Amino acid sequence: MRTQVAIIGAGPAGMLLSHLLAAEGIDTVIVEARSEEYVLGRIRAGILEHGSVELLRAAGLGSRLDAEGLPHRGIHLQFPRERHHLDFIDLIGRGVWVYGQTEVQKDLVAARSAAGQSIYYEARDLEISDVETDRPSLTFVGSDGRRQTVVADAVVGCDGSFGPSRAVIPDSAKQTWHRTYPFSWLGVLADVAPSTDELIYAWHPDGFAMHSMRSPSVSRLYLQVDNGTDIDDWSHQRIWDALAARLGDGQDGWTLTPGPITEASVLPMRSYVQTPMRHGRLFLAGDSAHIVPPTGAKGLNLAIADVALLAPALVSLVRDDDSRSADTYSDDALRRVWRCTHFSWWMTSMLHTSGDPFDDQLQLSQLRWVCSSEAGATGLAENYAGLPIPSGSTRF
Structure with missing residues (x-):
């Protein structure tokens, strides 16, 4: 051929x-x-960045995304007894889409x-x-x-x-650069409506947790676990209990709604770049x-x-x-x-979390700064919602 x-x-x-x-x-x-x-x-x-959505639309691939995707203004950052919403639209004028x-x-x-x-x-x-x-x-x-x-x-x-x-x-x-992180994510898909309007990123002494979603009826959730974790050691009840604890179930009237888990897996955390x-x-x-x-x-x-x-x-x-x-x-x-x-x-x-109390305090200090400083929140928003795809990189 x-x-x-x-x-x-x-x-x-x-x-x-x-x-x-x-x-x-x-x-x-x-x-x-x-x-x-x-x-x-x-x-x-x-999660699709603003620029990714614009490119897909311009390429004629946006009709179902516009009909079924979920536009989000920002994310929630959480640490013990505090949850803060970062509004990307207010901060930088562009948000993200769940699709x-x-x-x-x-x-x-x-x-x-x-x-x-x-x-x-x-x-x-x-x-x-x-x-x-x-x-x-x-x-x-x-x-x-x-x-x-x-x-x-x-x-x-x-x-x-x-x-x-x-x-x-x-x-x-x-040349190749590698980074292997000393933890993994246990991720689940659940047939239950999300318990949040936008993603929750939660720091907790037991480890990180995230509440994401795929649609108005499907939730995607994650837990920080040790490398080498066997998914068979985590019953569905254990997963929901850990998620509820780390995401602050019961705080300020918020409740995590559990549901049937349809997929569960452990994802190692790594990074590499090859040039x-x-x-x-x-x-x-x-x-x-x-x-x-x-x-x-x-x-x-x-x-x-x-x-x-x-x-x-x-x-x-x-x-x-x-x-x-x-x-x-x-x-x-x-x-x-x-x-x-x-x-x-x-x-x-x-x-x-790393298990080091000193690291814990540094992380909490960083989170408090991001949530209280417009400059800190703007930096996170700019990177999360995505750097613009250079104009002229495609005719669309």
């Missing part, structure tokens, strides 16, 4: 990139190791299916070749057992942290180049921002043989990546 851009990974980053390129008349082929059902069913992020990654994926699949996009699911034995030439290629075994080769003008790795793309860049040409995000005609976007802890709600939004920068660069590269924006893609993207990595680290460090 011959195409202009070969994309590895059919998650939101890969599918959105294909959608943006198609609007510019650029042909793509997508190769995905997992099944379509698996990709659609993954439980991931739930799950699974819903974004559904919208992208529907759009690409309607356009007749070539997607090869359940591909195995993927090999990436010739990325240092102007004709890189992918070779893989499809679900029908046939080996196929795709030759392209550029290859984009949107295949996550465990995919093959990032490993293609030789060690001599890359550069380009090697020859291979480009990385999303989790293949960077991972952040979910405390700052940045993972999906960083992937969208990467793609917004990369799409016009690829259009110029494959249509006009103009490599200038492709040459600056990695540096341009990494400026945002490191800013969001720092914000995610800051939120994580401020809200998760």
